[in-house]
Amino acid sequence: MIKNETIETIKKRRSCRAYKPVQITDEELDTVLDAGTWAPTSMGKQSPILVSVQDKETIAELSRVNAEIFGRPGTDPFYGAPTAILVLSDADRVTCVEDGSLALGNMMNAAASIGLGSCWIHRAKETFEREEGKALLEKWGIKGNYRGIGYCILGYSAEAEKTPAPRKTDYITKIK
Numbered sequence: 118m119i120k121n122e123t124i125e126t127i128k129k130r131r132s133c134r135a136y137k138p139v140q141i142t143d144e145e146l147d148t149v150l151d152a153g154t155w156a157p158t159s160m161g162k163q164s165p166i167l168v169s170v171q172d173k174e175t176i177a178e179l180s181r182v183n184a185e186i187f188g189r190p191g192t193d194p195f196y197g198a199p200t201a202i203l204v205l206s207d208a209d210r211v212t213c214v215e216d217g218s219l220a221l222g223n224m225m226n227a228a229a230s231i232g233l234g235s236c237w238i239h240r241a242k243e244t245f246e247r248e249e250g251k252a253l254l255e256k257w258g259i260k261g262n263y264r265g266i267g268y269c270i271l272g273y274s275a276e277a278e279k280t281p282a283p284r285k286t287d288y289i290t291k292i293k
């Protein structure tokens with residue numbers, strides 16, 4: 118198989134669930150956000166929007182609501198990450214989930230490529246269907262029919278290197 122830096126990064130990326138209590142740099146944040154904007158979108162409509170959140174109180178509020186939806190109140194589903202990028206997608210686009218998911222994938226791989234830990238955090242859909250979520254969108258001045266897709270949390274990893282699960286044997290079928 119061909120090996121290059123991109124392929125190596127894709128294979129090396131792991132979900133990170135423990136973070137150092139240190140904020141990432143603006144340059145790192147902007148690099149990850151920019152990579153998200155270069156993901157392909159159906160018909161090139163660029164249906165997702167990316168909202169980076171670094172305010173501790175806002176992350177705590179998002180985490181509180183997320184834990185409640187998860188049925189685990191009092192836990193921190195954001196794992197203490199200092200940055201969370203919320204991906205919302207235009208709900209009027211039939212491919213809003215696919216478009217937003219690719220932005221998340223790009224951002225997680227970009228994060229890995231510059232030495233940041235990252236993880237997809239779920240339950241954004243339910244969060245922004247709730248009054249608390251809608252109030253945040255209003256506060257941020259985000260208007261429109263958006264669906265929550267997920268969060269890419271970011272920070273410096275406080276985890277030891279992990280061994281990934283082996284890939285299942287029937288992942289690939291080749292028809293020649």
Ligand SMILES: Cc1cc2nc3c(=O)[nH]c(=O)nc-3n(C[C@H](O)[C@H](O)[C@H](O)COP(=O)(O)O)c2cc1C
Pocket residue numbers: 130131132133134194236237238239240281
């Ligand atoms: C759609 C989706 C939702 C996920 N939601 C969460 C989540 O809420 N919390 C979490 O810790 N990990 C979440 N993950 C991360 C997966 O658990 C993780 O990717 C998987 O265990 C494989 O591990 P790896 O990313 O290290 O290869 C999610 C991943 C995807 C693709």
